[in-house]
Amino acid sequence: MKRFLLFLPLLLFALMVLLFKAMLGHDPSALDLARKGQPFPAFSLTELRDENRMVTHGDLRGQPMLVNVWATWCPACRTEHPELLRIAASEGIAVIGLNYKDDRKAAVAWLEKLGDPYRFTIFDPDGRLGLDLGVYGAPETYVVDADGVLLYRHVGVVDQQVWREKLQPLLAGLDGSSSGDRTASAGGMSPAPVTAGREQ
Amino acid sequence: MNRAMNSALPGSWSVSLARLVPVFLLVLAMGARAGVEVYDFSSDEGYARYQQLTFELRCPKCQNQNIADSNAEISRDLRKEVHRLIEEGRSDREIVAYMVERYGDFVHYRPPVDASTLILWAGPVVLVVVGVAAVLWWGRRRRRLQPDSSDPLMPDERSRLDLLLNAGQHAPPDAVRSGKVAPAAAPGDRLPSTATSQSGTRFGSAPDH
Numbered sequence A: 001m002k003r004f005l006l007f008l009p010l011l012l013f014a015l016m017v018l019l020f021k022a023m024l025g026h027d028p029s030a031l032d033l034a035r036k037g038q039p040f041p042a043f044s045l046t047e048l049r050d051e052n053r054m055v056t057h058g059d060l061r062g063q064p065m066l067v068n069v070w071a072t073w074c075p076a077c078r079t080e081h082p083e084l085l086r087i088a089a090s091e092g093i094a095v096i097g098l099n100y101k102d103d104r105k106a107a108v109a110w111l112e113k114l115g116d117p118y119r120f121t122i123f124d125p126d127g128r129l130g131l132d133l134g135v136y137g138a139p140e141t142y143v144v145d146a147d148g149v150l151l152y153r154h155v156g157v158v159d160q161q162v163w164r165e166k167l168q169p170l171l172a173g174l175d176g177s178s179s180g181d182r183t184a185s186a187g188g189m190s191p192a193p194v195t196a197g198r199e200q
Numbered sequence B: 001m002n003r004a005m006n007s008a009l010p011g012s013w014s015v016s017l018a019r020l021v022p023v024f025l026l027v028l029a030m031g032a033r034a035g036v037e038v039y040d041f042s043s044d045e046g047y048a049r050y051q052q053l054t055f056e057l058r059c060p061k062c063q064n065q066n067i068a069d070s071n072a073e074i075s076r077d078l079r080k081e082v083h084r085l086i087e088e089g090r091s092d093r094e095i096v097a098y099m100v101e102r103y104g105d106f107v108h109y110r111p112p113v114d115a116s117t118l119i120l121w122a123g124p125v126v127l128v129v130v131g132v133a134a135v136l137w138w139g140r141r142r143r144r145l146q147p148d149s150s151d152p153l154m155p156d157e158r159s160r161l162d163l164l165l166n167a168g169q170h171a172p173p174d175a176v177r178s179g180k181v182a183p184a185a186a187p188g189d190r191l192p193s194t195a196t197s198q199s200g201t202r203f204g205s206a207p208d209h
Helices: A002-006 A008-023 A075-090 A104-114 A128-133 A160-174 A179-186 B002-008 B011-034 B044-056 B073-087 B092-103 B118-145 B155-170 B173-177 B193-208
Strands: A044-046 A054-056 A065-070 A094-100 A121-124 A140-144 A150-155
Touching (some): A002 A008, A044 A121, A065 A075, A075 A160, A094 A128, A121 A128, A128 B073, A140 A160, B044 B073, B073 B092
Parallel strands (some): A094 A121
């Protein structure tokens, strides 16, 4: 018993090391996606470049995609822009823009200048859709599956590492695999909305 | 430099500048007012509920501020939303549910009891119970091991004290009298060095027994 006590500090230290290691990549300010496993919230808004064209949640279907929340007032959005361009061009993933609480002219000018990675961009000047999604700061990037179900949210800049470690594995699990694999890769989400309408 | 410029101004200039001061103040005041949102409530009760709700809802961006206190853009939006929902006639419970649906349990300062928050709710109670149990156990053990209640010392403490006292008796008398507990710590002693080191060693090793 006495001998065991001698090892107690070492054991405590080992436990602390494990705990620190587990929390090392953890960002306490990143909130979990409240609507995880639920369909993308319903909306009907104009397209950024074409104000006569309406886009809705029905347009976010048919294939897995990324929905990127951005604005011209957001410096970090500029940082991640080249990576979004790369993902859209060379990874074959559809990236949809959600222009959040922004000015239409400024946003279009931004895309003209920096390049446009988006299939289309939802224009949400009042932040209503952002509120329904639970956006609390740009940039945020959502992973939506082919049935329009929200699977994951990344808060902050999307860079090579985020793509490689978080987004790509998740999206790879969605492409051409059985629904069983898909729920596994989505990590603990409820399987009900995913299996529905899978045979297409 | 400044002086030269001032003197270069015609007299009428400085007069009109002085007249403009109220205008400047007015512009400043308008700027200050723009930072505060003004909401009209159809009832005093709605206003009271707004105050209560914005006090209880937590700003998702700033970790530890409620949305009433926070100047973050998102808090402004949520305050606006709370106002809108109150005016729509939604109940407090519905408004909180609305926010939780979008931002998760984080948005409310009173988390619900479930598997992930159990440690928050039960932790303090468990700690108090464990602490009280430990104190009781210690006290009982002490009473059991200490048959003679007139002696404030435990048996092992008593034997250790005896040992220390015996060690003190072997120490040089003048060192003990002068208040130096450890005779080895008195370098000025004219005693033979062997005696000093011997008693010192004995004293030092005593607590280990």
